[in-house]
Amino acid sequence: MPQLLRRVRLVNALLFCGTVAASAGLSLLTPALSPAVQASLQDSPKAVLDEAWQIVYRDYVDGNFNNVDWVAIRQELLSRNYSTRDQAYTTLRQALQRLQDPYTRFMNPQQFQALTNQTSGELSGVGIRMKADEESGEISIVEPIQNSPAAAAGIQAGDRILSIDGESTSGMSLEDASQRIRGEEGSSIVLEIQREESAPFDVTLTRSRIQLSNVHHTLKQENGARVGYVRLSEFSANSAEQMQGAINSLLEQNAEGFVLDLRGNPGGLLDASIAIARMWLPSGTIVRTEDRTGGSYEYRANNTALTTLPLVVLVDGNSASSSEILTGALKDNNRATVVGSTTFGKALVQSVHRLSDGSGLAVTVSHYYTPNGTDISQLGITPDIQVSLNESQQRQLTTNPQERATATDVQYVRALSALQSTISAQPRQPRQAAEPNQPRQDTRLSLPLQMN
Numbered sequence: 001m002p003q004l005l006r007r008v009r010l011v012n013a014l015l016f017c018g019t020v021a022a023s024a025g026l027s028l029l030t031p032a033l034s035p036a037v038q039a040s041l042q043d044s045p046k047a048v049l050d051e052a053w054q055i056v057y058r059d060y061v062d063g064n065f066n067n068v069d070w071v072a073i074r075q076e077l078l079s080r081n082y083s084t085r086d087q088a089y090t091t092l093r094q095a096l097q098r099l100q101d102p103y104t105r106f107m108n109p110q111q112f113q114a115l116t117n118q119t120s121g122e123l124s125g126v127g128i129r130m131k132a133d134e135e136s137g138e139i140s141i142v143e144p145i146q147n148s149p150a151a152a153a154g155i156q157a158g159d160r161i162l163s164i165d166g167e168s169t170s171g172m173s174l175e176d177a178s179q180r181i182r183g184e185e186g187s188s189i190v191l192e193i194q195r196e197e198s199a200p201f202d203v204t205l206t207r208s209r210i211q212l213s214n215v216h217h218t219l220k221q222e223n224g225a226r227v228g229y230v231r232l233s234e235f236s237a238n239s240a241e242q243m244q245g246a247i248n249s250l251l252e253q254n255a256e257g258f259v260l261d262l263r264g265n266p267g268g269l270l271d272a273s274i275a276i277a278r279m280w281l282p283s284g285t286i287v288r289t290e291d292r293t294g295g296s297y298e299y300r301a302n303n304t305a306l307t308t309l310p311l312v313v314l315v316d317g318n319s320a321s322s323s324e325i326l327t328g329a330l331k332d333n334n335r336a337t338v339v340g341s342t343t344f345g346k347a348l349v350q351s352v353h354r355l356s357d358g359s360g361l362a363v364t365v366s367h368y369y370t371p372n373g374t375d376i377s378q379l380g381i382t383p384d385i386q387v388s389l390n391e392s393q394q395r396q397l398t399t400n401p402q403e404r405a406t407a408t409d410v411q412y413v414r415a416l417s418a419l420q421s422t423i424s425a426q427p428r429q430p431r432q433a434a435e436p437n438q439p440r441q442d443t444r445l446s447l448p449l450q451m452n
Helices: 003-013 035-040 045-059 070-079 085-097 109-119 174-181 239-251 270-280 323-330 391-399 410-425
Strands: 018-021 105-107 122-125 128-132 139-144 160-164 189-193 201-206 206-213 215-222 225-232 257-261 286-290 298-301 313-317 337-340 350-356 360-369
Touching: 003 206, 003 270, 003 286, 018 174, 045 070, 045 239, 045 360, 085 105, 105 109, 105 189, 105 201, 109 122, 109 360, 122 313, 128 174, 215 239, 225 239, 225 410, 257 410, 270 298, 270 323, 286 323, 313 410, 323 337, 337 410
Parallel strands: 018 350, 225 257, 257 313, 313 337
Antiparallel strands: 105 360, 122 206, 128 139, 139 160, 160 189, 189 201, 215 225, 286 298, 286 360, 350 360
């Protein structure tokens, strides 16, 4: 896939890492409005526009607003009349686009609720991960989530969804399909499924509350070595707890080293990435953030690592945001060997706000740097060992996720080689006692593949 096209698609698929904040009230620090304009804000779409404007005015990482007169933008927003909220939303999106920052973004109430549900680590739906074919637009199932209604009904990876409650998915966006599939717990939905070349058939599913598992682990016997394989698909609210359980389980099985697979992980909660980094990294800087005033904050490891056994991290061009924070911390501190292809290159942090009408706003508030002070923006992290997949190999792993971390996965095979060399080069280590690691809860966001 061309680099630009891949970047655009990933931007559209994820929503950055940031802090969820409460609605912004009218600030005394913003330019004053006339009494007539203030009155027009009452019970009007303009009120939400001004909330959003003020958040950007107060917090946006670039105090020059990309050379945009942001005060004049306010007057533009509030001088118009809006017949519908959607009309106001469109105008706000156009204003935000003038910042030329794809990560500063407005979400309507449905989009914001979907984001909140997903990053909480649970949702009400049928339990499927979906994708849209790049050429045909066909919506298909990447995988059913374990212990979900879809899994119980026999839904399989590769199944194509032809219709949702009788509505054809032809021409339907992935976001629209996701919104139709999600719904109230206990309600039902009918999916028309086609499996390979067999005749289409209907599946009736009852929506339930699904706990999402973002960490998958297994112990592998590889050429005489006991390898703990851990795949992290997203940094959500329960990812740190799940990672702790995975590491402890593999240590109890006497793993001699680990492969941490971050390929395709678009990021997520910043605090989750910090907590997970501390499980692998005994000491040292994890990441440094800097806001528009030059104020910086450094996150450090705190001697709570669960293991110091050899570690290899797998990444690719869709490893972004919090994935890059974790990768950068482990690489710069010489804690892990990084294998794969160059990461996405997103070095910005967003604050995500709920507005008064249930809509939401993500605003870039700071820039981050790896422990060595590297700015990876637009550049990504270059692996220690570079192994790229051609289009055929990428397609094979996408359509056959069961082949990930097998002999047909060339990046994994190279990661194994690097890990086994490290294991062989050092004396056997006793298993470490894994002390409970209770990460502080916070809300930093990123939205990966559609989950429903």
